[in-house]
Structure formats: structure tokens, C-alpha cells
Amino acid sequence: MTANTHHHATPSGKPRARSFGIPFDGTPGPYNAITDVAGVTVGYTTLISGDGPLVVGKGPVRTGVTAILPRPRNDLMTPVFAGLFSQNGNGELTGSHLIEELGAFNFPITITNTHSCGVTRDATLRWMQRIQPHALESAFALPVSGETYDGFLNDINGHHVGFDHVETALDTATGGPIEEGSVGGGTGMITFGFKAGCGTASRLVPWQDATFTVGAFVQSNFGARHNLAIRGVRAGADLAEPAIQDNTPRMEKSSIIAIIATDAPLLPHQMKRLAKRVPLGVALTGGFGYNSSGDIFLxxxxxxxxxxxxxSGAMIEARYVPDVDINPFFDAVVQTVEEAILNALTASEDMAGRDGNFVPSLPKAWLRKSFSE
Structure with a gap:
């Protein structure tokens, strides 16, 4: 497959935003994915079963877990410099206090539904014990796990995500092109009243005589339909239909988790600065951080x-891009987050779930008419 193909379709053939002629700023990497950052891999477990009325503990099930490995398996004990930002804290990202304290974390990241966040955190510890038996003999670990709410489509109180599902996502994490839409932790998620879920994008950032990569991964589950914007086109008014079919009371429980990865030499305070630019990419699509939204970015x-x-006992040196030259990396964060959200939308299809609740996909015919013609 050519790089151009990767930019336009997922490995299973789902359409990405660029396939509809939607224009974007910046230059993407070969896969236009967070996995363009060398050593970063992504794995999924997707759980879809059952239809009809909700029976807690039985289904219907529309959920899963996403695993993001920041380093190759054998190097996961080596921390990565990191920073985080909570635009609106109505959500969870475990390990965040340690990241604030040290500016670093190790072990994989997992993202799932709100009521399975603790399971994925604990399962990550068990998985690390299995692949590196001596890693935790004389050390503690605080894995990173994030969540968004999928209870409109999923039997969220049935606790269907188990340790084995998490370990499968971790074991199958790969580089290269990755799936988007209703997969992994994004399986039951909704964005602007349309089916969404997982999305990713990347940008190449030249600096001096080197070229660095910035990649974004989002679990997208936020936004009011009337605010939807696509590359400056205020689409909400044109897309009032098709509407969500709601057979149970639907409280607004929206969130977005975004993970930014780069191979650029930056320090922890600079990683926090990158995380603080994620909301600008969200805002370009019409996300305004409403009250119930957990908008948390790493x-x-x-x-x-x-x-x-x-x-211990050794003087350590670190290279870094000076702050006065950081603006192109801010651009890359905003651009990748915006495109990742739109990829999550375009790669998703209609989905029915618990109690027959129905979420339509973003109309593809409207996209083609608006951007391709």
C-alpha cells in the first residue's frame, strides 16, 4: 500500500477524512497516525454483542479497550518525559499526580469506558509482571488509564471488559497503519451526535537539520450537534438529521481523551505546553468543554x-528544542487533534445498542458534496 492510501483509508478500508477531499494543514507522516512516532504501538480489543433491551451483566455490549505503548515492549520500564493538561476535569486519567510531580511515566497507556478504567489499570500491572517478571519486584507502578462514557449504547454497568481483554490489546499492539472509528475503547462513543470513537493523525515538523514527528490519538466522545465545524464550515445547521434515536433518558456525558506523542527532544514543561494546545484542535471542530465533559490530555x-x-549518582544531560522554537510543534498538535477527531467520525458507521438506542454516522454524501465537488 502507498502512503497516500494510508492517508485515505484504514487497514480495513474505512474512509478517513482526507478521502472526502477535506483539506488539512501540515504534512502528515507515512501512516498519518500516532504510530509514525518510532517505537509507539497501538492495540485494540473490541467487544460487540447482543441487541435489544438492557439486561445488566448480559448486554447489549458495545465497548472495548485501547492500548498505547510509548516504547517497545522491552523498553517499557524506561520512562518517557511527559506533561498533562485537564481542560475540564469531569473524567479520569490515572497516574496523573505522579506525572505532575515527576514530569514522566512508564508502562503502557490504556483507554476504555468510564466504569472499566480501574480494570485496565490493574490489568496493565499484571501484564507487565508477565512480560517483565522482575520489573515490579522492588518497585511500585502507577499505570496511566483514561476513560470516556459509553453508557448510551453499552451495558456499562455490566463490567464486560476483563483482564484478558486488556492483555489481548497490549499483546497485539503494533506499529504502522491502525484502525479508527468504533474500535477498542472507542467502540460505543459519540461525537456531535454522530457515531465516533478512535481517531489518529500525525505531522512532520522540520527543525534545523532534522525532521521530527508529532502524532495524536483521540478517544472522541464529546460535542453538541449544532456546534459541529469541519475546516471552518459550520456544519451543525445542515446536519440536524439524521438524529439520534433515544429510547432511554439520555444525560449528557461527553468527554475526550487525547494522547500526543513525539520523538522531538523536549523537556517535561514543554510536554505540558503541548498538552495545553490540544483544546485548540478540539475547538476547531466545535468542542467547547461543556460542563459534563472530561477533557484530559497527555x-x-x-x-x-x-x-x-x-x-543514581550520575550527572544526566538532556537535549531539547528551545522554547523560542516550539511554535511549529504547537501547530502540529492542533492540526493532528483536529484531523484525528474527524477521522474518528468518518471511519465510524451507524450503530444501535442498548434498548435499541441508535446513533447515526456522519453523512458521507454530505461530506462528498461539501468538500469533493
Whole structure:
């Protein structure tokens, strides 16, 4: 497959935003994905079963888990410099206090539904014990796990995500092109009243004589239909239909988790600065951080591995791009987050779930008419 094909379709053939002629700023990497950052891999477990009335503990099930490995399996004990930003804290990202304290974390990231966040965190510890048996003998670990709410389509109180599902996502994490839409932790998610879920994008950032990569991954589950904007086109008014079919009371429980990865040599305070630019990409699509929305963003860099790991009693040196030159990396964050959200929308299809609740996909005919013709 050519890079152009990767930019236009997922590995299973789902359409990405660029396939509809939607224009974007910046230059994407070969896969236009967070996996363009060398060493970063992504894995999914998707759980879809049952139809009809909700029976707690039995279904219908529309959920899953996403695993993001910031380093190759054998290097997961080596921390990555990181920073985070909570635009609106109506959500959870475990391990966040340690990241604020140290500016770093290690082990994989998992993202799932709100009531399975603890399961994925604990399962990550069990998985690490299995693949690196000595890793936790004399150390503690606080894995990163994020969540968004999928209870409109999923039997969220049935707790269908188990340890084995998490371990499968971790075991199958790969680089290269990755799936988007209703997969993994994004299986039951909704954005602007349309079916959404997982999305990703990347940008190449030249600096001096090097070219660095910035990649974004989102679990997208936010936004009011009337606010939807696509590359400056206020689409909400044109897309009042098709509407969600709601057979149970639907409270607004919306959130977005975004993970930013880069191979650029940046320090922890600079990673926090990148995380703070994620809301600008969200806003370009019409997301305004409403009351119930958990808008939590984490950025990490795979560079400076020796400095991030540290050695007791040794002086450590780290390279970094100076703050006065950081603006192109801010651009890349905003651009990748915007495109990742739109990829999550375009790669998703209609979905019915618990109690027959129905969420339509973003109308593809409207996209083609608006951007391709």
C-alpha cells in the first residue's frame, strides 16, 4: 500500500477524512497516525454483542479497550518525559499526580469506558509482571488509564471488559497503519451526535537539520450537534438529521481523551505546553468543554530516554528544542487533534445498542458534496 492510501483509508478500508477531499494543514507522516512516532504501538480489543433491551451483566455490549505503548515492549520500564493538561476535569486519567510531580511515566497507556478504567489499570500491572517478571519486584507502578462514557449504547454497568481483554490489546499492539472509528475503547462513543470513537493523525515538523514527528490519538466522545465545524464550515445547521434515536433518558456525558506523542527532544514543561494546545484542535471542530465533559490530555516524548530513566549518582544531560522554537510543534498538535477527531467520525458507521438506542454516522454524501465537488 502507498502512503497516500494510508492517508485515505484504514487497514480495513474505512474512509478517513482526507478521502472526502477535506483539506488539512501540515504534512502528515507515512501512516498519518500516532504510530509514525518510532517505537509507539497501538492495540485494540473490541467487544460487540447482543441487541435489544438492557439486561445488566448480559448486554447489549458495545465497548472495548485501547492500548498505547510509548516504547517497545522491552523498553517499557524506561520512562518517557511527559506533561498533562485537564481542560475540564469531569473524567479520569490515572497516574496523573505522579506525572505532575515527576514530569514522566512508564508502562503502557490504556483507554476504555468510564466504569472499566480501574480494570485496565490493574490489568496493565499484571501484564507487565508477565512480560517483565522482575520489573515490579522492588518497585511500585502507577499505570496511566483514561476513560470516556459509553453508557448510551453499552451495558456499562455490566463490567464486560476483563483482564484478558486488556492483555489481548497490549499483546497485539503494533506499529504502522491502525484502525479508527468504533474500535477498542472507542467502540460505543459519540461525537456531535454522530457515531465516533478512535481517531489518529500525525505531522512532520522540520527543525534545523532534522525532521521530527508529532502524532495524536483521540478517544472522541464529546460535542453538541449544532456546534459541529469541519475546516471552518459550520456544519451543525445542515446536519440536524439524521438524529439520534433515544429510547432511554439520555444525560449528557461527553468527554475526550487525547494522547500526543513525539520523538522531538523536549523537556517535561514543554510536554505540558503541548498538552495545553490540544483544546485548540478540539475547538476547531466545535468542542467547547461543556460542563459534563472530561477533557484530559497527555503528551509524551520518546526522546532523551537516558535522561528520563536517570541513574543514581550520575550527572544526566538532556537535549531539547528551545522554547523560542516550539511554535511549529504547537501547530502540529492542533492540526493532528483536529484531523484525528474527524477521522474518528468518518471511519465510524451507524450503530444501535442498548434498548435499541441508535446513533447515526456522519453523512458521507454530505461530506462528498461539501468538500469533493
Amino acid at each position: 503528551a509524551f516524548t520518546t526522546a532523551n530516554a537516558q535522561a528520563a530513566g536517570g541513574i
